[in-house]
Amino acid sequence: MSRRLVVALSGGVGGAKLALGLSRVLPADELLVVANTGDDFEHLGLSISPDIDTLTYVLAEIDNPATGWGRRDETWSFMDSIGALGGEDWFRLGDRDLALHVERTRRLRLGQTLSEVTSDICRRLGIGARLVPMSDDRVRTRVRGDAGWIDFQDYFVRRQCRPVVHELAFDGVMRARPQDDILAALRSGDVRAVVICPSNPFISIEPILAIPGMREAIKASGAPVVAISPIIGGKAVKGPIAKMMRELGHEASAAGVAARYGDLLDGYVVDHADADRVGTVGARVTIARTLMTSLHDRETLARVTLDAADALASLQ
Amino acid sequence: MSRRLVVALSGGVGGAKLALGLSRVLPADELLVVANTGDDFEHLGLSISPDIDTLTYVLAEIDNPATGWGRRDETWSFMDSIGALGGEDWFRLGDRDLALHVERTRRLRLGQTLSEVTSDICRRLGIGARLVPMSDDRVRTRVRGDAGWIDFQDYFVRRQCRPVVHELAFDGVMRARPQDDILAALRSGDVRAVVICPSNPFISIEPILAIPGMREAIKASGAPVVAISPIIGGKAVKGPIAKMMRELGHEASAAGVAARYGDLLDGYVVDHADADRVGTVGARVTIARTLMTSLHDRETLARVTLDAADALASLQ
Numbered sequence: 001m002s003r004r005l006v007v008a009l010s011g012g013v014g015g016a017k018l019a020l021g022l023s024r025v026l027p028a029d030e031l032l033v034v035a036n037t038g039d040d041f042e043h044l045g046l047s048i049s050p051d052i053d054t055l056t057y058v059l060a061e062i063d064n065p066a067t068g069w070g071r072r073d074e075t076w077s078f079m080d081s082i083g084a085l086g087g088e089d090w091f092r093l094g095d096r097d098l099a100l101h102v103e104r105t106r107r108l109r110l111g112q113t114l115s116e117v118t119s120d121i122c123r124r125l126g127i128g129a130r131l132v133p134m135s136d137d138r139v140r141t142r143v144r145g146d147a148g149w150i151d152f153q154d155y156f157v158r159r160q161c162r163p164v165v166h167e168l169a170f171d172g173v174m175r176a177r178p179q180d181d182i183l184a185a186l187r188s189g190d191v192r193a194v195v196i197c198p199s200n201p202f203i204s205i206e207p208i209l210a211i212p213g214m215r216e217a218i219k220a221s222g223a224p225v226v227a228i229s230p231i232i233g234g235k236a237v238k239g240p241i242a243k244m245m246r247e248l249g250h251e252a253s254a255a256g257v258a259a260r261y262g263d264l265l266d267g268y269v270v271d272h273a274d275a276d277r278v279g280t281v282g283a284r285v286t287i288a289r290t291l292m293t294s295l296h297d298r299e300t301l302a303r304v305t306l307d308a309a310d311a312l313a314s315l316q
Numbered sequence: 317m318s319r320r321l322v323v324a325l326s327g328g329v330g331g332a333k334l335a336l337g338l339s340r341v342l343p344a345d346e347l348l349v350v351a352n353t354g355d356d357f358e359h360l361g362l363s364i365s366p367d368i369d370t371l372t373y374v375l376a377e378i379d380n381p382a383t384g385w386g387r388r389d390e391t392w393s394f395m396d397s398i399g400a401l402g403g404e405d406w407f408r409l410g411d412r413d414l415a416l417h418v419e420r421t422r423r424l425r426l427g428q429t430l431s432e433v434t435s436d437i438c439r440r441l442g443i444g445a446r447l448v449p450m451s452d453d454r455v456r457t458r459v460r461g462d463a464g465w466i467d468f469q470d471y472f473v474r475r476q477c478r479p480v481v482h483e484l485a486f487d488g489v490m491r492a493r494p495q496d497d498i499l500a501a502l503r504s505g506d507v508r509a510v511v512i513c514p515s516n517p518f519i520s521i522e523p524i525l526a527i528p529g530m531r532e533a534i535k536a537s538g539a540p541v542v543a544i545s546p547i548i549g550g551k552a553v554k555g556p557i558a559k560m561m562r563e564l565g566h567e568a569s570a571a572g573v574a575a576r577y578g579d580l581l582d583g584y585v586v587d588h589a590d591a592d593r594v595g596t597v598g599a600r601v602t603i604a605r606t607l608m609t610s611l612h613d614r615e616t617l618a619r620v621t622l623d624a625a626d627a628l629a630s631l632q
Contacts, residue, residue, distance in 0.1 A: 045418065
């Protein structure tokens with residue numbers, strides 16, 4: 001019997017698009033989506049997990065397609081009111097979105113793990129695939145700019161990625177353990193592919209890979225590791241990837257992203273726009289359309305990625 | 317120089333109407349509104365103070381006149397969403413209203429007192445009069461029905477006052493201290509009147525009076541104590557007062573309310589509808605229109621109440 005399980009590592013917006021594609025072309029019990037939690041933070045007394053939130057809304061198909069984050073049919077009365085009361089309003093929390101943060105915070109305070117809360121909420125929203133945080137332990141991405149270390153959301157949202165990034169750190173990561181289901185899956189001998197979604201390598205994927213034991217478990221799973229480039233034609237589809245790569249001394253290109261993953265990669269899916277310049281990246285390259293505009297694009301790229309993984313497996 | 321300060325004891329809806337009237341006929345520094353906090357509770361991980369909330373919204377004139385509680389121009393997206401996530405949705409929290417609960421909860425967790433939070437929020441909303449909780453210590457009203465003791469909001473909102481009330485208790489009240497500003501005001505020698513707003517005596521006013529030292533401090537202030545009947549023509553304007561009075565073995569009437577306050581009262585303002593039946597209540601009775609439909613009604617009743625207090629003071 002062939003291996004069945006697909007483990008997808010993902011950040012928010014771009015990664016979530018592929019995760020949705022995977023969830024639509026795979027049976028529910030064959031997909032485990034691993035969410036970065038390095039972006040998590042406490043705001044207004046609430047526990048916010050931006051990548052889990054985005055993945056939850058996208059997988060439940062209640063996301064806001066215009067923004068890529070948050071919920072559709074959103075209202076903003078809470079935001080309109082909090083500033084007048086002296087609350088911070090630089091991080092936009094929609095009224096519907098807020099329900100998730102309030103309910104998550106309440107349950108975490110009762111002693112539930114982030115995994116338990118996430119799993120239950122996914123079930124209630126009708127999400128078939130499993131979505132898990134990379135760890136139930138606290139990891140916090142920090143950014144060193146010209147003015148010293150700042151919290152990730154301070155950099156990302158409040159300062160809108162304007163500071164030059166000199167260094168990144170994942171506070172707490174050395175004490176973090178991979179979430180149980182991830183290790184169980186990777187050790188099951190049943191992993192068909194590990195997919196690295198088209199997310200920002202520095203801030204979405206590397207926090208996951210930095211958890212002690214994660215990289216080794218992926219390697220030891222025996223499954224092909226296939227990444228999809230988040231760079232198309234030398235530019236980021238969304239977010240600060242290209243700017244951040246240059247600031248950190250890397251080439252802002254599909255090849256630069258692949259170099260960042262190093263020998264973890266077996267396969268690499270890049271856009272037609274980068275076909276001529278990806279060069280040798282130490283992984284088998286698949287050329288495809290990687291821009292996901294429609295639902296059909298998401299499903300197609302998911303199939304291309306799985307085909308690439310299956311082709312690699314047949315070579316082993 | 318004559319005494320200037322008016323101390324008003326209030327619950328939510330009915331009391332807040334008079335508090336607004338008082339705030340509009342008095343200079344800002346001459347009114348101290350004391351809010352019942354026996355109704356306070358923790359819900360969805362948030363610290364909710366229903367009477368402070370209502371008083372805040374009414375005094376800031378951003379209340380919802382249709383309901384008597386909550387904010388005007390409210391939206392309900394949070395409520396629409398929380399149930400689907402497994403959160404409790406029996407207590408209606410509007411999106412704008414939620415901003416107050418989230419911000420209060422955040423600040424209380426940082427170690428601010430309820431007084432500090434309330435005072436700052438009132439200032440930000442442009443409320444001139446001082447609004448203080450009866451105590452910064454935790455007091456929780458509990459209700460004994462046929463099935464035993466239940467929390468107040470469980471009785472009041474979730475069960476919509478349906479259980480027969482056999483007994484009330486104010487958990488924590490014996491360890492509670494009156495809020496500092498209240499004692500300072502009552503001891504200042506400058507109190508013109510203590511006004512007991514037309515609130516439910518059992519659940520809105522008695523928690524305040526039950527705090528050790530509160531009743532004595534009111535007595536010792538030397539100011540006339542004037543209550544306004546929350547009963548008009550033998551019926552409650554709003555809420556479960558009449559039902560509760562009968563269940564607790566009292567006469568559901570203006571006279572029954574006065575009897576409940578006993579010798580604390582110097583003056584009592586009752587509606588024309590009760591003029592013939594109020595009888596002897598151990599306080600000087602003033603007959604007035606007590607139904608507050610318009611803003612003008614609120615201001616007029618405030619003036620009538622202050623006039624009654626001033627007349628009592630001139631007799632002393």
